[in-house]
Amino acid sequence: MKNPLFYRFSQFIAFLMGARVFVALLLTFALYVSTFFLFNQEESLRNFVFDFKVHGIILCCILSILAGGIINQFYDREKDRVTKPFRTRVQNFLKQKYFLYAYIVLNTFSLGIAGIISMRVFFFFLIYQFLMWFYSHKLSKLLIINNLTFVSLSLYPFFGMLFYYKTFSLQIFLMSIFIFVMLLIIDVLKDTLTKNADKIFGYYTIPNYFSSAISRTVIVILLIFAQVSSGLIILKMGLHSIMSYYFAASIFIQIIAVFLVLNQTKYSKFANLNMLRIWIFVGIISMLANGINQYYFF
Template structure:
């Protein structure tokens, strides 16, 4: 049996994993590698992509910065999260604020150190990314419109590191990025609807607080309608293989999402809406495999 000291250590490790959203970081790693293999460098042998040390370092640096971002976000939002997410916050509070800060600096230091292996430009990129996350967590997230926009931009930033590395700037990639960006932006607004109690208590100037839930729903509706544009373009204009099935399913889910949105009035409803958007985003990661099924089968077999 585990001793009391070991149990506490295990709980603290689980707490730290919860704070850095380890599952989210893992999903971003998978997304970066799948995008590299099947979108950005489909003509390269699988082993050249998977065992590319520079790509590994870029993905590792991205993961460390993102994990650090979740930590600094938790550091500044500890009081708000106690209101909005009391159960999760009780677990997260097993890690002290001082430990959070120390871990944040260590993660960012190693991210920049690893980036230096690739190039000085990579160091500048990740240094700017770290600063952007800190500025968002400390100041920008409290500002209506700006906070949501910056959060969505920061969420897709790691993918641009990989795009630039492969120097692949085809239009289809930016259409994919716009689809993802609009989904994430809509999700950020839904999160504001979920967290309205804590935001009011701590004087956050979010869209639902400043303009009301009806205005927020109208804005989310506009974003979802705009999301349909890149989805339709990817189905009709670009060759995305069998991934067109994912975009058709996404359109159906987004229409269902809008129906539920205008019938929603409680935090429970907004959590469901948040999960629908999260499911679409996660499903999109694995749907990358549908772009070239033959290539997938060849690389597996």
């Protein structure tokens, strides 16, 4: 006989994993940090805290991201059985129809809040939700387009906040290129680990469409682009802040990443992927520390 409490708890964990809640929490943290310390350069902390319009937009982002995670796992569930067997077993505690109900509810709440804020915000999130569905349904299987679309959708809320505050500068442009290229590298690296499963289930990716040598060359070229963007950011910022030290250290991290790419073992691919993921998180913490340092001490 099933333990009702254990079964409900398992369903709750299944929903958290299916909706990629932990990824959504990380993106929420990154959104708040970048919004206040990068895009918002005029409002005081007090005004920002009581700016309910901004909090409403970020809430819409969270709900849309959760919905996007659900629809993505719905379309990828066959491949995930091979590449992510543990997560798939946990998600099986909750029937797919409940995931779809949650997808509809999350998107509806997001659009409802967006509509209250303004029609421009409503259409912004309507387009975002459509693109996430279209990516999961069709674009995720198209060569190169899948990587570019995935990274673009990951950054879509950040560009929304950038346009909301109209904070345009060369420094932010260079930082946008840096984060775009880094996320693109991570996505292509991820594809190298799921190469065989992607091929079986009809996902055309750089690693399973081209030779291993070409795939490595693409990743190395992207890492060189990331190094160049890091160097340009340092030239623009100068080497006198926490964020500038982060970008200086990024050059060394990217050099290590090149050596790991040239080492063709599965362990080196896994280590490289996680190193770059952690480095992105370090970047968010660096932005927070840099912002606090400037806000309170200057």
